[in-house]
Amino acid sequence: MSKLSIKKWLVAALAVGLSASVMANDEVRKLNADPNYWAYPGGNYNNWRYTELNQINTGNASKLVTAWTFSTGRLQGHEGGPLVLPTSATGLSSDHLYIHSSFPNDVFAINLDTLQITWFFEPQQDEAETVPVMCCDIVNRGLGYSMGQIYLQQADTTLVALSAKDGSVKWKAENGRDVGYGPAAGNTTTNAPHPIKDKIMTGCSGAEFGVRCWLAAYNAKDGSLAWRAYSMGPDEDILFDANTTSLGKKVGKNSSLNTWCSNSDWKAPATGPNECNGLSDQWKSGGGSTWGWWPADFEENLVYYGSGNPSTWNPVVRPGDNKWSMTIFARDIDTGVARWAYQMTPHDEWDYDGINEMILTDMKVKGKQTPALVHFDRNGFAYTMNRKTGELLVAEKYDPAVNWASHVDMKTGYPQTLNKYSTHHNGEDVVSKDICPAALGTKDQQPAAFSPRTGLFYVPTNHVCMTYEPVSYAAGGNQYTAGQAYVNANLTMYPAGAVCPDCPNNNAAKDNMGNMIAWDADKGKIVWSIPEQWSVWSGVLTTAGDVVFYGTLDAYAKAVDAKSGKLLWKFKAPSGIIGNFNSWAHKGKQYVGVLSGIGGWAGAVVAIPGLAAAPDEAALGAVGGYRALRNSARNAGILMVFSLP
Numbered sequence: 001m002s003k004l005s006i007k008k009w010l011v012a013a014l015a016v017g018l019s020a021s022v023m024a025n026d027e028v029r030k031l032n033a034d035p036n037y038w039a040y041p042g043g044n045y046n047n048w049r050y051t052e053l054n055q056i057n058t059g060n061a062s063k064l065v066t067a068w069t070f071s072t073g074r075l076q077g078h079e080g081g082p083l084v085l086p087t088s089a090t091g092l093s094s095d096h097l098y099i100h101s102s103f104p105n106d107v108f109a110i111n112l113d114t115l116q117i118t119w120f121f122e123p124q125q126d127e128a129e130t131v132p133v134m135c136c137d138i139v140n141r142g143l144g145y146s147m148g149q150i151y152l153q154q155a156d157t158t159l160v161a162l163s164a165k166d167g168s169v170k171w172k173a174e175n176g177r178d179v180g181y182g183p184a185a186g187n188t189t190t191n192a193p194h195p196i197k198d199k200i201m202t203g204c205s206g207a208e209f210g211v212r213c214w215l216a217a218y219n220a221k222d223g224s225l226a227w228r229a230y231s232m233g234p235d236e237d238i239l240f241d242a243n244t245t246s247l248g249k250k251v252g253k254n255s256s257l258n259t260w261c262s263n264s265d266w267k268a269p270a271t272g273p274n275e276c277n278g279l280s281d282q283w284k285s286g287g288g289s290t291w292g293w294w295p296a297d298f299e300e301n302l303v304y305y306g307s308g309n310p311s312t313w314n315p316v317v318r319p320g321d322n323k324w325s326m327t328i329f330a331r332d333i334d335t336g337v338a339r340w341a342y343q344m345t346p347h348d349e350w351d352y353d354g355i356n357e358m359i360l361t362d363m364k365v366k367g368k369q370t371p372a373l374v375h376f377d378r379n380g381f382a383y384t385m386n387r388k389t390g391e392l393l394v395a396e397k398y399d400p401a402v403n404w405a406s407h408v409d410m411k412t413g414y415p416q417t418l419n420k421y422s423t424h425h426n427g428e429d430v431v432s433k434d435i436c437p438a439a440l441g442t443k444d445q446q447p448a449a450f451s452p453r454t455g456l457f458y459v460p461t462n463h464v465c466m467t468y469e470p471v472s473y474a475a476g477g478n479q480y481t482a483g484q485a486y487v488n489a490n491l492t493m494y495p496a497g498a499v500c501p502d503c504p505n506n507n508a509a510k511d512n513m514g515n516m517i518a519w520d521a522d523k524g525k526i527v528w529s530i531p532e533q534w535s536v537w538s539g540v541l542t543t544a545g546d547v548v549f550y551g552t553l554d555a556y557a558k559a560v561d562a563k564s565g566k567l568l569w570k571f572k573a574p575s576g577i578i579g580n581f582n583s584w585a586h587k588g589k590q591y592v593g594v595l596s597g598i599g600g601w602a603g604a605v606v607a608i609p610g611l612a613a614a615p616d617e618a619a620l621g622a623v624g625g626y627r628a629l630r631n632s633a634r635n636a637g638i639l640m641v642f643s644l645p
Contacts, residue, residue: 031089031145032044035053036086036584037085037095038081038084045295047293047359048361049449049541049542049581050543050544051544053584053590056543056559056590057545060644061547061559062569063645064559064643069640071639072102072637074104074597075636076138076637077604078578078596080192081579081595082595083143084098084112085098085164090164091165094112098110100142100152102139102637103127104155105140106121106122107120109167125155129156129183133183133186133187137603141293141445144195146195147195149164149220150163150164151193153175153191153202155189158175161200175216185211185483186482186484187213189202190205192293196296197296199226201305203289204290206289207289207308211287212284212288215336216228227239228336231288232283232322232324235251238338240255241338244341245340246413251341260318260323261320283322285312285480286311288307290355291445302333304329305329307324307329307353307354310325312480312487313487314477316472326343326346326354328344329341330387340389343413344379344381345415349470350404350439353378355445356441357375359373359374359450361374365384372393376457378437379404379405380404380436384524398519398526399442403500421435431467431468434498436500437496438493438625439493440462442463444535444537446578447540451548453562454562458518458542458562460536462513462514464493464496465498465500466493466621468489471490487620490617491620493622493626494625495625513535514531514535515536516529516550528565529565534552535553538577538594546562547562551581551596553602553633554629555572557596571642573640576596576606577596578602579597580595590644592641592642594639595640596637596638598634598635599635601620605619605623605627605630606626606629606633606635
């Protein structure tokens with residue numbers, strides 16, 4: 001072959017290689033730009049959960065009615081929400097809606113013309129192996145789409161690509177068993193797969209079982225692994241390089257291992273242990289789950305996500321910062337290498353996972369136009385950062401009850417923790433009372449939304465505190481054993497009003513356990529707040545009609561004015577709502593949909609048989625706080641679809 005022929009061949013090969021990535025990326029981005037469809041879990045790659053549809057607006061939302069419903073046939077917690085795709089994407093003769101269920105993760109394709117099932121897929125999973133190691137109910141958070149394929153992340157760690165046209169299996173990938181972390185080792189997966197460019201991003205659950213978790217990228221065309229980035233371990237496992245920074249500083253060689261047992265880096269209360277006692281291998285069962293909602297910045301070629309708690313919950317056996325648990329990562333989409341990382345809760349003592357979604361928007365921060373990332377963390381602080389550099393710009397409490405730290409030092413990025421709420425003193429475990437927030441955080445999996453019309457973020461929150469009792473090995477705590485619970489803590493939860501009676505977002509009875517808030521991410525302030533009896537555990541939708549939709553655990557779907565928070569409409573659903581609202585249009589009519597099916601951590605006392613009679617500390621403390629929820633909701637698995645008459 002001549003040099004010219006070789007050159008032409010290389011150019012052609014490069015073009016082919018690029019076209020697959022660009023095509024997959026451009027197709028989903030184009031669908032995201034069309035408000036008639038909902039093609040990505042977060043509504044767009046910025047995670048706004050916003051629709052440009054405005055047929056439903058503040059003037060007529062009170063007239064909403066039920067358009068149609070669909071039962072999944074499953075009765076435990078239903079998180080996530082549907083995808084809605086056009087014929088050009090699916091090859092079918094009409095637009096279709098794709099919806100999932102809780103375990104065993106059934107998938108249904110529904111014809112929007114006839115409302116009949118075109119096809120369904122029922123995974124064959126080992127229930128006895130998988131369900132007992134699913135931490136917080138048997139939920140699934142949704143589906144992904146690209147390249148004519150629907151992606152399902154099964155609970156048993158299997159990632160599946162299905163034909164959008166007929167449901168046939170195109171490929172399967174093992175997201176855990178291939179590295180020794182299947183369900184037998186405590187690893188299960190609940191996240192929605194996120195197609196980004198020609199990759200399918202998926203995560204890992206199992207920190208409560210000592211799993212060392214990761215984010216993985218699989219090639220959409222065949223399911224082969226492109227990269228896997230662990231949450232902790234050597235830098236070559238975490239995919240840090242010489243250029244990776246944290247708050248503008250290079251992280252250094254072996255940045256994670258050096259901090260698991262490095263007192264000089266430990267900024268937690270000074271009452272903790274002062275030596276490692278030979279536990280420097282604790283990172284091997286380190287946790288750092290990744291099951292959230294992931295946006296992407298294509299100009300920077302970055303995907304953003306957060307990692308969860310270190311293992312075990314009792315912090316005495318893991319001195320140091322426990323990097324990189326509780327961390328926001330910005331990673332190169334193609335290689336997985338981290339550009340920057342920021343740890344929000346070093347040496348976590350309270351299970352304040354950093355997994356909650358990142359929302360991207362360009363906005364003025366402190367008077368300067370900024371490519372921003374906004375994150376509402378479990379720890380009760382809302383962070384506004386420069387998404388290109390990782391610079392920390394704002395860090396403020398988004399629930400006034402938050403008390404475990406006084407503030408975040410803006411130079412070091414460290415929360416200024418209070419010894420009163422530490423779970424160990426002078427090297428010993430102690431029972432700490434009235435810690436706010438509780439372990440389920442000021443916000444958990446329920447994703448927030450952003451409206452470019454108001455510039456505000458709409459955040460479903462928990463208003464809950466806890467008593468926390470760490471359990472040492474000497475007192476009967478568990479040493480790490482693959483597949484066995486690795487928590488070593490007992491806790492109970494209760495309304496924050498019991499701790500913070502003067503908090504402005506308490507209701508008159510001061511016993512509410514949730515608030516729906518509007519947040520100004522520049523000022524770091526609550527704009528308006530709606531008290532709810534129970535935690536607001538649903539995902540939020542904002543619209544160009546200036547309507548905000550959310551759902552409650554006691555089974556109400558609600559619409560409020562985006563500017564004032566005024567209630568416009570509510571509907572009593574079949575079950576508590578922990579699903580995510582989204583919107584689409586079909587034949588010129590706007591629809592809003594959400595899954596009704598109580599469950600998840602807060603709703604587990606209703607969803608899981610036998611928990612109602614369990615002690616208060618069962619379900620990692622949720623039973624005591626949410627026991628009375630049984631009087632307001634019962635199990636279901638129903639997609640509710642609303643429209644104007």
